[in-house]
Amino acid sequence: xxxxxxxxxxxxxxxxxxxxxxxxxxxxxxxxxxxxxxxxxxxxxxxxxxxxxxxxxxxxxxxxxxxxxxxxxxxxxxxxxxxxxxxxxxxxxxxxxxxxxxxxxxxxxxxxxxxxxxxxxxxxxxxxxxxxxxxxxxxxxxxxxxxxxxxxxxxxxxxxxxxxxxxxxxxxxxxxxxxxxxxxxxxxxxxxxxxxxxxxxx
Numbered sequence: 478x479x480x481x482x483x484x485x486x487x488x489x490x491x492x493x494x495x496x497x498x499x500x501x502x503x504x505x506x507x508x509x510x511x512x513x514x515x516x517x518x519x520x521x522x523x524x525x526x527x528x529x530x531x532x533x534x535x536x537x538x539x540x541x542x543x544x545x546x547x548x549x550x551x552x553x554x555x556x557x558x559x560x561x562x563x564x565x566x567x568x569x570x571x572x573x574x575x576x577x578x579x580x581x582x583x584x585x586x587x588x589x590x591x592x593x594x595x596x597x598x599x600x601x602x603x604x605x606x607x608x609x610x611x612x613x614x615x616x617x618x619x620x621x622x623x624x625x626x627x628x629x630x631x632x633x634x635x636x637x638x639x640x641x642x643x644x645x646x647x648x649x650x651x652x653x654x655x656x657x658x659x660x661x662x663x664x665x666x667x668x669x670x671x672x673x674x675x676x677x678x679x
Contacts, residue, residue, distance in 0.1 A: 490536045491543075494587040498543035506583055508554035519620040520613070521545030527612055527638035537609075544592045544613050547584065548599045551576040570664075574600040602649065602670035611645055612638065618648055645674055 494504060501518065503509070509517070521542045528541040551559060556572030562579035563570070570578065581597035588596075594603070595610035599617055606614065619634050633644050649671050656663050 491539055492588055494547075494584065495540055495543040495589065495592065498546040498588075499539040501546055503546060503550055504583070504587075507550040508552075509549065510553050513549055513552055516620065516622055517546050517549050519622050520548065520616045523616040523620055523634070523637075524612055527616070531638055540589060540592060541609055541612065543588070544595045544609060545616060547580065547588070547592065548596050548613055548617060549576065549580075550596075551580045551583075554579070570601075577601075598666065601664045601667050603666045604669040604673040606670070608641070611641060615641070615645060615648060618652075642674060642678060646678065649674065 491499070497503075499521075501521070522545070524541040524545040525538055528538040533541070554576065556575050559575040559579035560568050562582045563575060564578070567575070567578045577600050578597050581593045584593050584596060591607055591609050594605065594607075595613040597603075598606055598610060599613045602614055603610070615633075615637065619630050619637070621631070621634070623630065633647060636644050649667075653663065653667070653671060
């Protein structure tokens, strides 16, 4: 088989939506601002870089990039328009976090279940997240365009992806501390995510 044919065979494992997203082409139902698109591009670039560093197969590198592009596809939609896309258990999520489950619902059957799961839980975390899901959770927080804790987050990025779980623990601890200081509730999925990662490290 020629090199071109071999590449085509490897890419066949990607869905059309994933392949388009890996190129930065989003579904027609996406609702994003230009500024949001810049954020999504930075997240996708981090994920693609990390997947390449891990020497993942080409199809996985593209799938990781696609997840980065898709995770905020509905971030700039009115939360009130998303409640009908999510499950009854997810309707009590704060408005700013509804976009993950809503986008995952619209991606049902159009992307690999691992991409769908990563998109669904990229804001709150979940104990069922695999390496792709954990990487998206981190890339969304660590991408260099965010203006807070710049030096600390840069130091964490420098340790990725080789130290993904230790970095995940630091990020989770920081986010949990922030919720506690703000007297905000901690989702059971987030608490279980923390407990699961801690138990894995013991």
